[in-house]
Amino acid sequence: MAIVSRSHNISHTHNRFERIPCQVFPHAREVAAAIASDIANLIRQRAAEGRNCVLGLATGSTPVGIYDELVRLHREEGLSFDNVVTFNLDEYFPMQPHELQSYVRFMNEHLFDLVDIRRENVHIPDGTIEDSTVNDFCRRYEIAIEDAGGIDIQILGIGRTGHIGFNEPGSGKESRTRLITLDRVTRMDAASDFFGEENVPRRAITMGVGTILEAREVILIAFGEHKAPILAQAVEGNITSAVAASFLQEHPNARVVIDQSAAESLTRFRSPWLLGRVKWTPSTIRKAVIWLARDLKKPILKMTEEDYNEAGLQDLAAEHGPAYDINLQVFRHLQSTITGWPGGKPEHAKLPGDRPQRHDSIFPKRVLIFSPHPDDDVISMGGTLIRLVDQGHEVHVAYQTSGNIAVFDDDAIRFCEFAADFNRAFGVDPQRTNELEQHVEEFLKNKKAGQVDSAEVQTIKGLIRQGEARAATRLCQVPDDRLHFLNMPFYETGRVKKKPLGEEDIQMIVDLFQQIKPHQIYAAGDLSDPHGTHRTCLSAVLQACQRVSNDDWYRNECEVWLYRGAWHEWEPHEIEMAVPLSPKEVLKKRNAIFKHESQKDRALFPGPDVREFWKRAEDRNADTARLYDALGLAEYAAIEGFVRWNGRLTLI
Numbered sequence: 001m002a003i004v005s006r007s008h009n010i011s012h013t014h015n016r017f018e019r020i021p022c023q024v025f026p027h028a029r030e031v032a033a034a035i036a037s038d039i040a041n042l043i044r045q046r047a048a049e050g051r052n053c054v055l056g057l058a059t060g061s062t063p064v065g066i067y068d069e070l071v072r073l074h075r076e077e078g079l080s081f082d083n084v085v086t087f088n089l090d091e092y093f094p095m096q097p098h099e100l101q102s103y104v105r106f107m108n109e110h111l112f113d114l115v116d117i118r119r120e121n122v123h124i125p126d127g128t129i130e131d132s133t134v135n136d137f138c139r140r141y142e143i144a145i146e147d148a149g150g151i152d153i154q155i156l157g158i159g160r161t162g163h164i165g166f167n168e169p170g171s172g173k174e175s176r177t178r179l180i181t182l183d184r185v186t187r188m189d190a191a192s193d194f195f196g197e198e199n200v201p202r203r204a205i206t207m208g209v210g211t212i213l214e215a216r217e218v219i220l221i222a223f224g225e226h227k228a229p230i231l232a233q234a235v236e237g238n239i240t241s242a243v244a245a246s247f248l249q250e251h252p253n254a255r256v257v258i259d260q261s262a263a264e265s266l267t268r269f270r271s272p273w274l275l276g277r278v279k280w281t282p283s284t285i286r287k288a289v290i291w292l293a294r295d296l297k298k299p300i301l302k303m304t305e306e307d308y309n310e311a312g313l314q315d316l317a318a319e320h321g322p323a324y325d326i327n328l329q330v331f332r333h334l335q336s337t338i339t340g341w342p343g344g345k346p347e348h349a350k351l352p353g354d355r356p357q358r359h360d361s362i363f364p365k366r367v368l369i370f371s372p373h374p375d376d377d378v379i380s381m382g383g384t385l386i387r388l389v390d391q392g393h394e395v396h397v398a399y400q401t402s403g404n405i406a407v408f409d410d411d412a413i414r415f416c417e418f419a420a421d422f423n424r425a426f427g428v429d430p431q432r433t434n435e436l437e438q439h440v441e442e443f444l445k446n447k448k449a450g451q452v453d454s455a456e457v458q459t460i461k462g463l464i465r466q467g468e469a470r471a472a473t474r475l476c477q478v479p480d481d482r483l484h485f486l487n488m489p490f491y492e493t494g495r496v497k498k499k500p501l502g503e504e505d506i507q508m509i510v511d512l513f514q515q516i517k518p519h520q521i522y523a524a525g526d527l528s529d530p531h532g533t534h535r536t537c538l539s540a541v542l543q544a545c546q547r548v549s550n551d552d553w554y555r556n557e558c559e560v561w562l563y564r565g566a567w568h569e570w571e572p573h574e575i576e577m578a579v580p581l582s583p584k585e586v587l588k589k590r591n592a593i594f595k596h597e598s599q600k601d602r603a604l605f606p607g608p609d610v611r612e613f614w615k616r617a618e619d620r621n622a623d624t625a626r627l628y629d630a631l632g633l634a635e636y637a638a639i640e641g642f643v644r645w646n647g648r649l650t651l652i
Contacts, residue, residue: 015275017267020220020250022256024263028223031257032065035219037151039066040073045410046152047083048131053143054085054123056154056212057111058165059103059530063155064220074115077132081117085148087141088124089156089165090206093134093179095127100452100495101193102127125177125205136175142211154215158222161185162230162243162326166206169242169349173250175208187352188610195405196604209247218254220245222262224535225526225568231258232265274312280319286573288316289330299632300331320521328426334633337578342384342642343367343393362557364393365519368512372524372537372565373403374469378476379617381522381563382589383581384640389477396516398484398509399469400537401491404453406604409444412453415464416440452494462487464598472595475588478584484512490536501536509544517553521545524629525562525643533566542645549647560645567609569620570641572627577644581621 013073025031039055040610041101046053057063073079086620097104104124112122123144129137143152156164161183167175181203182190191197211216222231234245236254248254263269272278273288292311293300301324308317308326320326341349346363367388377385377397389395420437436456443454453461466485473483488505490498523541524534536645548554561577564570581589593614594600601612609616619636 020235020254020256024258024260026260028259029065031259032069035257036066036069039477040079042152052083052085053153054148056151056215057086057088058155058157059106062157064110071114081115084117085121087145090204091125091127092201093127093203093205097180100253134179135212141177149618151215154212154218156220158220158231158245160189160230161246162234164212165244167205167209167244171209171244172241173247174210176211179203180206209244213251218248218251220256224256225261227262228265231262277315280316286330288313290573293631294378300327301632303327337575342579343388343391362519365393366395366516367520368516368518369397369522370541371397372534373401374399374465375599376565378472378526378592379613380565381640382592383585384475386585386588395472395478396482397478398486400488400510401485402462402487403465404458404461407464407598408604411464411598412457412460413444416460448475458494468596472592475592501540505540506543508538510547513548519557521560523562524565526565526568548647561642562645563642569624570643574643575641577642579640581638583637586638
């Protein structure tokens with residue numbers, strides 16, 4: 001599965017499908033360390049030769065780890081940037097350098113202010129110039145790159161449209177630095193940085209594809225499952241202006257460096273048997289058989305020897321056949337994942353022939369569900385939460401962050417007005433009430449796009465999310481005293497950009513573990529959250545698990561299950577527990593999601609999926625149920641899938 005490392009070895013395989021060499025590392029931090037090391041070596045080499053090192057740099061969440069490592073090398077190992085010249089790929093237009101979303105500000109905060117680079121050696125497209133001077137600026141930017149001797153290493157990310165820089169679909173191979181109109185998908189993906197799509201600039205200045213291809217070395221980086229499909233298209237698909245990144249196939253010294261999650265759609269991970277012999281493990285067998293059944297649109301038990309042979313799975317049939325035995329093995333595994341008792345089955349409910357489950361002897365259980373945002377619990381595993389409560393378990397929910405930046409200003413004004421009217425009606429401190437109401441009204445009326453909310457407004461928005469979480473879990477019959485609002489400090493910046501995970505964040509979770517001593521822990525295991533909060537929250541939970549791993553309650557009685565969020569579901573070969581939902585439970589889950597009214601109809605940060613969260617969840621759960629049905633298993637209205645954490649992952 002994508003989240004639990006299979007190996008700490010780097011995969012360098014280059015095959016007939018991959019038209020750009022790809023390096024795959026288990027985790028994003030290892031990608032960042034490897035690329036930073038390559039850059040540092042070139043900087044030192046050029047310095048020894050008395051020459052400058054010219055770097056093409058990117059912005060966004062993807063290269064942040066590289067910049068962090070370069071700063072560390074500067075501070076701890078004396079890496080000097082005195083001979084470094086940089087050219088950034090792009091900048092929004094118009095854009096003032098002090099704005100939160102400015103790439104000038106981004107580069108200063110993440111790199112330039114933290115190392116000894118000469119300011120005259122820093123080049124970033126200027127978002128402050130007049131429209132009439134843009135063409136001349138772009139021409140001079142190209143000349144500056146040429147005068148510097150050309151770019152030695154160009155760092156790239158990849159957008160959901162396949163863009164590199166801001167070279168949107170339709171950008172040609174010969175395109176140069178220019179002003180471009182941003183694709184709607186790109187603007188939608190940037191909406192979180194600008195607190196709403198309507199605030200995202202419609203244009204940007206970007207290096208052209210031709211400019212990028214002139215770099216002596218190009219390194220494209222990508223992290224997470226959400227980048228996997230477009231990455232595979234760029235690497236294995238045809239060269240086309242519809243996917244600008246595909247032009248890298250023609251570069252003599254381009255490479256792709258990614259984490260395991262971003263590699264999942266590459267042929268060698270998705271269907272490695274198409275490349276030749278593979279080592280057939282139980283997991284690989286399940287993956288191949290389910291892949292074949294889905295490709296043929298056949299139930300597993302109906303597949304034949306001929307089906308295996310014609311699909312290139314002769315080795316599997318020969319080593320583990322006959323085909324029907326393989327089919328039966330995979331079918332029985334999938335069948336064993338289905339359980340209506342996610343917390344285990346009590347003795348009085350067991351029937352002859354029931355399969356024993358781990359820790360069945362402990363009933364009822366103490367269950368702790370971690371929700372990165374105040375609605376992830378009901379969106380992602382609401383049906384299972386309802387089932388656990390109905391079956392008598394002691395269910396706790398820990399909301400890891402306040403989610404306060406995801407509330408519209410209008411909602412904050414509305415709730416502030418209600419609070420003021422309530423206080424006046426009951427004579428509660430009228431002077432303070434008037435002051436607060438006036439502050440909120442004045443602040444939000446004059447608030448600029450992307451401006452950080454005041455402490456008072458952040459508090460109001462956080463209370464809105466808390467109230468919605470209480471309403472949702474009340475519908476699920478979870479008592480208020482089993483809700484834990486952690487408000488982890490890493491999140492409380494008032495900005496999309498968060499602080500690094502700290503000791504205080506992890507200790508909060510350790511303390512909660514020691515207080516509850518849960519028999520089951522559920523955590524959001526998806527790495528596709530476009531804002532990165534899920535990734536950080538998962539890292540905190542897993543690090544806390546490792547800290548208590550020697551405690552008797554954890555070692556002997558506890559199990560950790562990972563659910564997926566609003567973006568992706570586990571693949572069927574990965575699922576280890578499938579909880580079927582009845583139509584009544586689907587409806588109750590939907591109503592629980594509806595209680596999060598600030599996220600209903602239109603969420604402030606919807607991510608790349610335009611559907612409402614309840615619709616995403618229902619469609620995903622229904623799709624999983626339909627897939628189980630198509631594979632020949634029982635037909636259900638919906639299924640929520642879970643994967644057991646194996647305890648080996650030290651950091652996301």
